[in-house]
Amino acid sequence: MLDLFFIRGLFVLIVGACAFYFRPLGAAAWLAAAGGAAIALSVIFLEMRLEKVSLPRLIGAVLGGAAGIFGGFMVSVVLGHVNSDNSTTLHFFQLGLVMWLGYIGLTVGAQKSDTLNLAAVGLFGGDKIATKTHKILDTSVIIDGRIADIAETGFLDGSLVIPQFVLRELQMVADSADSLKRNRGRRGLDILQRIQKIANLEIRIVEDDFPQVREVDLKLIELAKIYGCKIVTNDFNLNKVAQLRGVEVLNINELANALKPIVLPGEIMRVFILKEGKEYNQGVAYLDDGTMVVVDNARRMISKTIDVSVTSVLQTTAGKMIFGKFDDRAHVSLEKPVEKTDRPPRREQAVGEG
Helix, strand or coil: CHHHHHHHHHHHHHHHHHHHHHCHHHCCHHHHHHHHHHHHHHHHHHHHHHHCCCHHHHHHHHHHHHHHHHHHHHHHHHHHHHCCCCCHHHHHHHHHHHHHHHHHHHHHHHHCHHHCCHHHHCCCHHHHHHHCCEEEECHHHHHHCHHHHHHHHCCCCCEEEEEHHHHHHHHHHHCCCCHHHHHHHHHHHHHHHHHHCCCCCEEEEECCCCCCCCCHHHHHHHHHHHHCCEEEECCHHHHHHHHHCCCCEEEHHHHHHHCCCCCCCCCEEEEEEEEECCCCCEEEEECCCCCEEEEECCHHHCCCEEEEEEEEEEEECCEEEEEEECCHHHHHHHHCCCCCCCCCCCCCCCCCCC
């Protein structure tokens, strides 16, 4: 970064010195030097803006601009032959037509760059294939923390891409006045440090941004389109919007639901009754993965561990629910066994014995 600043400063000095020496347009030496430095600074500003533009968009803009300039030049040539009057007005219209069509081609080419398939013509095919293994992390999945556990198991390959605007959002949450938000933001930063320490995983922080897009979720979708990769999230709304826009999503919640243990009706499972249910004489328990278990005839067994028989399993969009039944009669029979005694039966004394 320091080398880049040095090169830019040297470029400004060289252009200013050249303008000071040659004095274009007959300007004074100091005025020419200032103008040269201003031109150099404008070039540097343009270069900094182009750094944030994706390669497909840059190629689309160049192709569109070239096509627009060529079309404007051809029309201006035709106008010159039709009107032989070599006036300044004609020259103005010819130059304005070239600039106007060039500008139209530049903007339209940049906007339609997503339709360019560079791999089809053999350009940057290897880069496109490589970016398929990239996965972009959003703020919610970083704060959630389970992505670090998944990464440590080795199930994630390729590179994890963390945009700079996601880091800024995490920093804002970590600096929030609300203690809950502040703790969540700091947890997200700790998770990032934990992920960076995983040896077999590549972490890439990209500077790509979209100033015209305000929402972070929409920025993630645009970035995924450019890289041609997937978004890792547990945000339900982002999941739906990304799918509507043709971007693949890896949802951590869907992965957790898929890894939940399978139980079949008729199996016996041991659960801890935590609270009473909504219906009469129901008890509610939870498995280690958060699955709710609704048990009939278990209301009076709250704060106890019991064996229940699974009656049905219901899979919903919110997760999985297990319904079971508690046999209180078997529990009572086990809870109160028949008392045994080793004492011999007492013989009744005969009448009249003293």
